[in-house]
Amino acid sequence: MAHNERFEELAALQALGLSLGEEGSDFARHLQEGCPVCEALLIDFREASAALAAPLGKITPAPASKERLLRSLGPVSLPEPKRSSASLPRRLLSVAALFLLAVLVSDDLRLRRQREELQSRAAQLVANVESARRDLARRDLRVRVLASDDVAILLLGGQGPQPAARGKVFWSEKAKRGILVAAALEPLPAGKQYELWVFAQGKPVPAGVFDADESGRALFESADLSAVPAAQNFAVTVEPRGGAPQPTGPIVLAGKPS
């Protein structure tokens, strides 16, 4: 199939990670037949796609994440020896020796494969356990806030561009955490997120970013606000995705302790 613009479009979609559907087999055949233009385009389009992510802010992972990753690797097996560039007879001899060795130690290899498979499963299980542990920690935190004897319910009313929005913050001064439940929030354009603020000593402190679901509802648990001396008020603004250190967008929810 001769090169044409349609294949360039398919290269663009593939580089963006989109499914090509029925056209996928056409494009695969086109590449198999050898099209230097599309091969080069695919590489360049992949790099260009990566450029879409470049302006995003970096987020430093928690140090524990890396430790968990390295722990989950399990015992490290030695690399396979590199092939030498020995002469043909020596290589044949080596192949024969390897074959003989393979026969002799086939049981051992099978056991090694089983061990590697078990290690892989174990790593997956460790990851699952970590995920479950995080979920459990979140649930524990919610229970701790809601069951706290000092929990206060703060009503938030719609403001500015979203008068119909409404919400409640369950705030525990002891836990220094709040749980926001909101409804009737409007969908935001790509690149925007809602950000919760807690006001202490008259100043806003960022308490985390969140998205509303398609029905405009949100359930969000604030960050640990131990550094906040005493919460006086809460508000929600619209900010660039990822949040801002100070409010920059319109206030859509605000309230005071009841």
Add this chain to the structure above:
Amino acid sequence: MNSALGETDRALVARIEARDPDALSALYDRHAARLLGLAQRIIGTTGEAEEVLQEVFLFVWRSASTFDASRGSVLAWLLMATRSRSIDRLRSRRPAARAGLIGVDTLPDRADPRDVEADSVEREWQALCRAAIAELPADQRQTLELAYFEGLTHQEIAARMATPLGTVKTRARLGLMKLRERVRPYLRGGSDGA
């Protein structure tokens, strides 16, 4: 560990293929913050984004041999692995979101300001990409962002933008071509290095 500082990404991947955990650690230090930024941008919550980050580096550890330098840079490979796993999570969550169920996650950590200040080359690259994206016609930019960050199929993009399918394909091609022209000189300068 310090020996990894001057190594290219490709050299680190070759060492990972040889089961060198120090190389994985070095690659993690070099790219994890950027990958977490992408995962958080797509998924919206840091808890799940960190899980994706774990999955990506476990994938690198187990499947370093599948990296093909002739198909692009290590960074592009890592970003695509992160993006596809993040989109999978986003898609699996969509039915729950429609039902009104919301996942509750911890807050995103703020980026370490030292990271931002440490690397002027990185800042230059970010500024170049930001400018290149900003210069795209709005319809092309929106098409690329819906595909890359929201994982919409080209049929879904066509429906979302009330545009014929062929127009979506053309916009994706033209948008990527323009981006390519802007970033290509920089990439040819060797972005796959340390």
